[in-house]
Amino acid sequence: MGDKAEQAIMLEFTLQGQDFIRAGEASSEIKQRLKKLGFKPDVVRRAAIVAYESEMNVIIHARKGTLRVEITPRKILIQALDEGPGIADIEQAMQEGFSTAPDMIRELGFGAGMGLPNIKRFADEFKIQSRVGEGTLLEIIIHADKG
Amino acid sequence: MKLADVVRELELEVLAGPDLEREVTGGYVSDLLSVVMARAKAGQLWITLQGHQNIVAVAVLLELAGVIVAGGIEPDQETREKAEEEGINLFTTSLPVFEVAGRLYRLGARGIDHA
Numbered sequence: 001m002g003d004k005a006e007q008a009i010m011l012e013f014t015l016q017g018q019d020f021i022r023a024g025e026a027s028s029e030i031k032q033r034l035k036k037l038g039f040k041p042d043v044v045r046r047a048a049i050v051a052y053e054s055e056m057n058v059i060i061h062a063r064k065g066t067l068r069v070e071i072t073p074r075k076i077l078i079q080a081l082d083e084g085p086g087i088a089d090i091e092q093a094m095q096e097g098f099s100t101a102p103d104m105i106r107e108l109g110f111g112a113g114m115g116l117p118n119i120k121r122f123a124d125e126f127k128i129q130s131r132v133g134e135g136t137l138l139e140i141i142i143h144a145d146k147g
Numbered sequence: 148m149k150l151a152d153v154v155r156e157l158e159l160e161v162l163a164g165p166d167l168e169r170e171v172t173g174g175y176v177s178d179l180l181s182v183v184m185a186r187a188k189a190g191q192l193w194i195t196l197q198g199h200q201n202i203v204a205v206a207v208l209l210e211l212a213g214v215i216v217a218g219g220i221e222p223d224q225e226t227r228e229k230a231e232e233e234g235i236n237l238f239t240t241s242l243p244v245f246e247v248a249g250r251l252y253r254l255g256a257r258g259i260d261h262a
Contacts, residue, residue, distance in 0.1 A: 028208060108197065108201065114182060
């Protein structure tokens with residue numbers, strides 16, 4: 001019988017802006033799933049970091065958003081789509097240390113300007129699209145055969 | 148070294164200690180969560196001044212040995228509860244961060260491999 005298509009596991013989480021109480025729960029769940037599925041520790045770690053930073057970006061900056069994960073044996077696709085302020089200058093946002101997070105959030109240890117650089121660093125493929133006043137879409141792929 | 152040894156030697160107050168038999172593989176210090184996410188490794192003991200509940204999520208994701216909230220900072224009640232819930236070892240001490248890191252180093256913990 002046809003085993004031509006790799007079965008994909010889809011996970012989807014709704015994120016609420018400013019919800020610091022549930023922050024990290026989606027990433028934790030994603031990580032547990034990947035671990036149970038038997039991905040290599042480094043792949044799980046990279047996916048967890050990428051998921052966490054994407055999740056936090058939505059919570060810190062956006063009104064709401066969705067974190068979607070598509071898992072196949074070869075790769076993990078993580079998408080973060082939000083409704084929020086968007087990013088005017090993506091090149092600037094990608095620089096380590098650049099952040100638009102308010103002081104109150106920085107005092108909690110967020111907003112170090114490391115989120116997007118971390119995501120790019122730990123991803124194998126990284127795409128970002130944003131429209132000011134509408135929102136931002138991140139697409140990250142992590143190859144399961146690496147690391 | 149075991150976490151229980153660190154707790155005894157550094158006279159840490161245990162706020163949540165679900166697994167004090169856990170082996171400590173090293174230490175990490177930062178108050179910036181994204182820096183910790185990117186650099187801290189599984190099994191390390193994290194020393195910080197942040198006492199809010201998001202430190203637990205970071206510790207869970209990285210599989211840290213535990214978190215020491217130093218400098219006499221009192222972690223929020225939610226942080227304690229979440230640590231207990233998620234199985235994260237959480238400690239406090241009135242010692243400043245530098246002192247905690249120094250004493251942990253003296254016990255044999257390192258911040259980088261092959262140091």
